[in-house]
Amino acid sequence: MEHRFENVLPEEIEKRSFEIITEELGDIQLDMEKAPIIKRVIHTSADFDYVHNLCFSDNVVQIALSAIKNGASILTDTKMASVGINAGKLGAYGGKVYCFISDQDVAQEAKEKGSTRAAVCMEKASTIPEPLIIAVGNAPTALIRLDQLIRSGQIKPVLVIGVPVGFVNVVQSKELIMLSGVPYIVARGRKGGSNVAAAICNALLYSL
Amino acid sequence: MEHRFENVLPEEIEKRSFEIITEELGDIQLDMEKAPIIKRVIHTSADFDYVHNLCFSDNVVQIALSAIKNGASILTDTKMASVGINAGKLGAYGGKVYCFISDQDVAQEAKEKGSTRAAVCMEKASTIPEPLIIAVGNAPTALIRLDQLIRSGQIKPVLVIGVPVGFVNVVQSKELIMLSGVPYIVARGRKGGSNVAAAICNALLYSL
Numbered sequence: 001m002e003h004r005f006e007n008v009l010p011e012e013i014e015k016r017s018f019e020i021i022t023e024e025l026g027d028i029q030l031d032m033e034k035a036p037i038i039k040r041v042i043h044t045s046a047d048f049d050y051v052h053n054l055c056f057s058d059n060v061v062q063i064a065l066s067a068i069k070n071g072a073s074i075l076t077d078t079k080m081a082s083v084g085i086n087a088g089k090l091g092a093y094g095g096k097v098y099c100f101i102s103d104q105d106v107a108q109e110a111k112e113k114g115s116t117r118a119a120v121c122m123e124k125a126s127t128i129p130e131p132l133i134i135a136v137g138n139a140p141t142a143l144i145r146l147d148q149l150i151r152s153g154q155i156k157p158v159l160v161i162g163v164p165v166g167f168v169n170v171v172q173s174k175e176l177i178m179l180s181g182v183p184y185i186v187a188r189g190r191k192g193g194s195n196v197a198a199a200i201c202n203a204l205l206y207s208l
Numbered sequence: 209m210e211h212r213f214e215n216v217l218p219e220e221i222e223k224r225s226f227e228i229i230t231e232e233l234g235d236i237q238l239d240m241e242k243a244p245i246i247k248r249v250i251h252t253s254a255d256f257d258y259v260h261n262l263c264f265s266d267n268v269v270q271i272a273l274s275a276i277k278n279g280a281s282i283l284t285d286t287k288m289a290s291v292g293i294n295a296g297k298l299g300a301y302g303g304k305v306y307c308f309i310s311d312q313d314v315a316q317e318a319k320e321k322g323s324t325r326a327a328v329c330m331e332k333a334s335t336i337p338e339p340l341i342i343a344v345g346n347a348p349t350a351l352i353r354l355d356q357l358i359r360s361g362q363i364k365p366v367l368v369i370g371v372p373v374g375f376v377n378v379v380q381s382k383e384l385i386m387l388s389g390v391p392y393i394v395a396r397g398r399k400g401g402s403n404v405a406a407a408i409c410n411a412l413l414y415s416l
Binding site: 005006008009044079080083116165166167168169170172173190192194198 | 212214217225228229252253254292318349376378381399400401402403406
């Protein structure tokens with residue numbers, strides 16, 4: 001069996017990947033602001049379903065970019081997402097990447113409450129003083145708790161990136177957060193993940 | 209719109225997810241050894257394509273489990289995959305999780321050679337003395353370099369988990385590694401990712 005490799009310089013691989021994605025999208029016209037996000041999620045998953053899955057609230061890209069420029073931080077529900085976000089780029093505008101999922105106090109409180117660590121992380125998020133983008137890539141329980149905290153006025157994120165993945169309450173948690181009144185980017189349905197959460201954050205950062 | 213949530217205890221969410229996956233697989237009969245790996249990848253991606261994409265060399269699950277029990281380490285090409293692997297479980301058998309992608313010397317050498325950092329990481333992997341599982345979740349260039357190192361006898365991994373994702377040389381790099389003579393678990397085609405690499409490693413660990 002012969003393997004014909006494309007001869008692409010290391011620094012050109014990403015550019016070439018985006019060209020291929022654009023070619024394969026064919027006649028599908030993407031909104032100019034959303035296109036870098038949709039394409040980067042496809043780039044990270046090789047899954048064109050995200051063309052149809054990704055939902056954006058009104059003006060969410062402008063809201064996100066302006067928040068990042070003004071020093072917003074990003075909180076995620078997994079270590080995988082947190083190390084996938086370009087912290088250097090975010091830091092250049094003053095923001096930090098937070099993830100509390102491995103914190104001792106979070107584990108302890110989740111155990112006491114019979115809750116998940118991810119849900120408790122959302123409560124801890126309300127202690128962060130600066131404007132906050134919350135990116136949920138794993139746990140629907142985080143989105144569900146977040147929705148309660150938003151509705152009771154205990155937290156007001158700049159934007160929620162709601163892309164948990166899975167089979168139990170994932171679909172429902174995303175529908176819920178889209179009705180909570182906060183700006184959102186959500187991958188409707190079961191699909192998503194830490195990689196998708198990080199990709200959306202990075203797409204925003206690279207749009208600046 | 210009403211959201212009917214399933215009432216599932218936190219510690220039961222994963223179990224329930226696997227039940228749903230099994231239900232939806234319906235009549236598809238999975239090999240008993242491979243099933244936990246295939247199901248965990250579906251669990252991490254909500255993508256049933258992996259039922260058909262995942263390719264296993266002969267006896268690879270037995271080879272992998274026996275290597276882990278004997279203290280094999282796991283090297284990955286991304287920080288995301290490396291933090292996603294259950295290092296505690298692996299450590300209980302004596303193995304470590306390695307990732308060299310952010311090392312200064314790797315960046316320097318990649319620049320000098322006009323190579324990718326991921327490819328240079330594979331060269332650095334040959335300095336690890338213990339038996340090694342190499343899990344590639346991102347860079348096809350890592351698989352291509354690895355294939356060269358295997359063929360020239362410079363490295364002999366216990367097993368290669370070849371699940372890079374993307375559009376440039378990804379498909380070809382996977383076909384190549386499946387012909388290199390090492391035991392493999394590969395996600396044929398474009399799909400894969402750091403999350404998939406970590407999920408396969410964890411499925412192996414949880415099978416022990």
